Amino acid sequence: MIERWNRDQVLALAPDASSQKAAQGVSSPGKWSGIGSAADSVWGECKGSGSKPYRACVDLSELAYRCSCPSRKFPCKHALGLLLLWSADGVPAAGAPADWVAEWLDQRRERAAKATGLAAEAAEATRAGGAGAGPADTRRAEQREQRVAAGLSDLERWLADQIRQGIAGSRRHDYWDDLAKRLVDAQAPAVAGTLSRLSSVLNGEDWPARLLSEYALLHLLCVAHRRLPAAVAASGSAVVDPGTPAGADGTGLVRRVRERVGFPVTKEEVLAGETVRDLWDVLGRRDEEQDRLIARRVWLRGRRTGRAALVLSFAMTGQALDASLVTGTTLDADLAFYPGSAPLRALVAVHHGAVSTGFPTASTVEQALDEVAAALAGDPWLDSWPVVLGPVTPAGRGPWHLAGSSGGIPLHPSTGTPWRLIAVSGGRPLTVAAEWTPRGLRPLITWDEEGQVIVL
Known part of the structure; x- marks a missing residue:
């Protein structure tokens, strides 16, 4: 059973601020009929402007969406609204998905199995070497x-x-x-x-x-x-x-x-190499736009190995980005790392499912800085690295920083005054996941007293 996400985690999936607002407008129970949830899916029909309601469903195991509305945004407001209703415990459990949902899920599983087979064949061909390269190549x-x-x-x-x-x-x-x-x-x-x-x-x-x-x-x-x-x-x-x-x-x-x-x-080269299986905490994501191309950076950290990982995806402006990794969740997966002296970028080779295992292990400020220094020694051009710090508190009036018993690390200038982090802390120490950069930390998520994920 997939652990229910909270409102912050759902809204973090929205492609823009207007989608967040629109999703909240369609998240009331009165808008929906035929709703239900199973172990790995949630579905329902949302009343729209037409005579027929829009059918929306979400595959929770490998986050994917389907909706009959004409929106070009991904996920659309109906899928997000359905997830908001589910996060508020407003979707009843059902024994099995509706027929139209089950058909879509089966099609997804078949395509995934076929893609896995093709990837295995490509990886095997890569292992066989490049002996087929001719003089022209x-x-x-x-x-x-x-x-x-x-x-x-x-x-x-x-x-x-x-x-x-x-x-x-x-x-x-x-x-x-x-x-x-x-x-x-x-x-x-x-x-x-x-x-x-x-x-x-x-x-x-x-x-x-x-x-x-x-x-x-x-x-x-x-x-x-x-x-x-x-x-x-x-x-x-x-x-x-x-x-x-x-x-x-x-x-x-x-x-x-x-x-x-x-x-x-x-x-194919990456997938042909060794993989690392672990429980990977999804620490957060950041989107950057450059020349009409949007790059999504999703940060992960392994529970058992302590390894950091970066999953990158790209899309042209206006197109859908990969949203399969939900901030604040933990997944059981095999990752394949790109080769290098400080391996960081990775691909999700095999997704075994989501799990619920509590907080990730935190490092002191000194331990985190030692880890970043080791990564920089292997890759001097490194411009970011994920860290989980704790216990730390937001401190400072001019340049803000996260302070711990062994020192502090400044926040990135673009962070400004971290009001949300200050409000969650209330002066108490926190565990904070952040993205290290040469100019300071970019806070990603923290957890409140009840263990709820707070997206920063």
Whole structure:
């Protein structure tokens, strides 16, 4: 049986603020008929503007929605309203789903089984190696390596020029556009993306220090890529094996550098590697928009292993993002990690179901900082990491921070005054899940005295 979510967790699923408001407007029992809930699903019919009510249902085991309304938002207000009613214990239990719900659930299970089989076949093909690559493939790969090397060499010289000339002239938001386009042509898309986002550092008063810090990391990446041949030779392998464990033979760092440059790692490669089964706490999520593309970052942490994980999904503006991982829940799953010196990004390989196991294990401030330092040692370009702190209290009047017995960590400037966190705390210590960034913590969730999840 899926543990019932609270109102905060349901509203966190909404694609925007207007959907949250609309969902609350259709969450009253009088709007619904034929409602019911089973072990892994909830359904009902909501009265709308037409003659026929809208049929809405939700698969709770691997969060998916279906509604007969014409809305292009996902989830729509009816699915959210139904979940709000369910969270308030307003949906009666039923022995089995309605026929139209059971049919949809069966179709989902069949598609999932087929997809799992195809993924297993693709992973087996990846394990078999790339022996089928022909001369044309090899030639294209060599040409890309040459373009990337030339593009990063130009970037390294450009950075040296910036330091010699000074950065006073870089206050224009389009200052890096031409350089980013050249790196796209050089087939180094990740570096180009980093350059295109540099304009955001100009918004703060400390922009010179932040810009120099970004330049330093770009220079470090250029130098690391230039020295890759020596690193590969030292590892004793001419090829970077995607299945090599993090840090083994030094190839983990090689893969990390190539990933930061923009050499992709396919899902098949990731799924072909080892998986880690654990009870994974979903600590929170954050959406970021860049050039009409929205990236969703969902943070997880393993109960038994203590491992941090980041599940990424992408969608064009206006399209639905993956909402299968619900903030504040715990799932029993196998995760497959992308290779690297500090493995963090992961895919959910097998979802065994949701569980209810209480609070995640918290770290002291000192322990959390030690963990972040170790992660940065493996990946100097790391810009975020999930932490669970406790017991801590929000403190400060100017720069706010989370204070514990072994010190404190400042909050990110964009957090402002953390009123919601202060209200939950009431001066008492809390357990807080947060996203560490170089500029401070972004609080994700906390728990009140009754153990209810509070989304921050």
